[in-house]
Amino acid sequence: MEEGLGVQESKTFESICNLLRNHSYKVTPQRQTILQTFMEHVDRHLSAEEVYMLVKHQNPEIGLATVYRTLDILAEIGVLLKNDFGDGRSRYEFSRKDEHHHHHHLICLSCGSVSEFDDDLLESLEAVITKRTQFKVMDHDLKFYGYCNKCEEAL
Structure with a gap:
């Protein structure tokens, strides 16, 4: 995983958009909606399906595949951590690069x-x-x- 943002920086929408651009990813309206929705639920460990249910009300043309791709990209660049809690689906949370260990x-x-x-x-x-x-x-x-x-x- 490449170096990401610390927890304080990761909460800044524009910082994450800049990080996406720095890794040659486009900051599409769909990605912005997904990111904003995730940021509004920062205290939760959301699955792709849960993010999809939240974003489809704001932007009905976003597909589940777009949500999966966006979350995987955000995990790849170090903004999100992808967790497996044994329930058959990955859940995501903001990474905390400033922690010595994960919580x-x-x-x-x-x-x-x-x-x-x-x-x-x-x-x-x-x-x-x-x-x-x-x-x-x-x-x-x-x-x-x-x-x-x-x-x-x-x-």
């Missing part, structure tokens, strides 16, 4: 909601791994599967 995800097995957990409690484990194996850990990805408060109450 962790809490995934509800019932409703499929995804929330974030920012505390990185694995730094001491990484130090032990490095000391014992001479393997320098650069990053990790941790997902917790369980039930959100709402679904837990319904069980």
